[in-house]
Amino acid sequence: MPPISDQPSQAEAQALSSKHSLHNDSFNDLVAATRNTILNEQIFPSFDDLEAAARHNRRPFAYIGDITSYESFLRLVITLKDPKTHQPVVVAFYDDGRGTSISRNNRDLTEGNTVMIFGARPKTFLDGRQGIRIENEDLNNVLILPFSYDKLVAANERYLDLGKQSNACSSCKTRVADTKVLSGCGRCKVTRYCNKECQTADWDKHKLECRAMGEIRTLFRIELPARA
Numbered sequence: 001m002p003p004i005s006d007q008p009s010q011a012e013a014q015a016l017s018s019k020h021s022l023h024n025d026s027f028n029d030l031v032a033a034t035r036n037t038i039l040n041e042q043i044f045p046s047f048d049d050l051e052a053a054a055r056h057n058r059r060p061f062a063y064i065g066d067i068t069s070y071e072s073f074l075r076l077v078i079t080l081k082d083p084k085t086h087q088p089v090v091v092a093f094y095d096d097g098r099g100t101s102i103s104r105n106n107r108d109l110t111e112g113n114t115v116m117i118f119g120a121r122p123k124t125f126l127d128g129r130q131g132i133r134i135e136n137e138d139l140n141n142v143l144i145l146p147f148s149y150d151k152l153v154a155a156n157e158r159y160l161d162l163g164k165q166s167n168a169c170s171s172c173k174t175r176v177a178d179t180k181v182l183s184g185c186g187r188c189k190v191t192r193y194c195n196k197e198c199q200t201a202d203w204d205k206h207k208l209e210c211r212a213m214g215e216i217r218t219l220f221r222i223e224l225p226a227r228a
């Protein structure tokens, strides 16, 4: 269970920042542009809208989809399910390492998780399949997230919800006049508790979403509404 506190521990802050430091300016632009949710179709277009997004969208955008399968016979090829159309989208790695850097370093590369590709451009491959071709310069724009798309959406919504209800204990639901008497979960910074006992009682329910919300928070730098 993470510590109960308002501040991330130093190790945690370091881990979070180093984890995402591989992302370049386009990632930071994306974060600045989003502010809200992965349901924003301007920022997370479906595959069918990707061409238009790549051509017209002045704002940064990213493609996201659930991993349905992957293989690394000649090169790493990940098949995603488009969240909107449920059509297969093939992500083929044409970098010098043929995707080995992704498959080797990512224990999260597995069915049911998601892949997010910043600034993805759509492509029709020679065999007629639709997808995204990854070159050397695209490698840093590929992010594998240890959650399904549905789980990301749910955690994102709950995250935004909880941000609006920061004057209640996430476990026993007691409302307080002074929010300073509640302490935040040390990892996700979203759930808030009266004390250690309330956090412990909520932990079984909270532990999965805690990780998802922590990731979302870091990924999108969502600012919670200022507490009264």
Ligand SMILES: [Zn+2]
Binding pocket: 169, 170, 171, 172, 173, 174, 193, 194, 195, 198
């Ligand atoms: Zn409580």
Ligand SMILES: [Zn+2]
Binding pocket: 185, 186, 187, 188, 189, 190, 191, 206, 210, 211
């Ligand atoms: Zn938490």
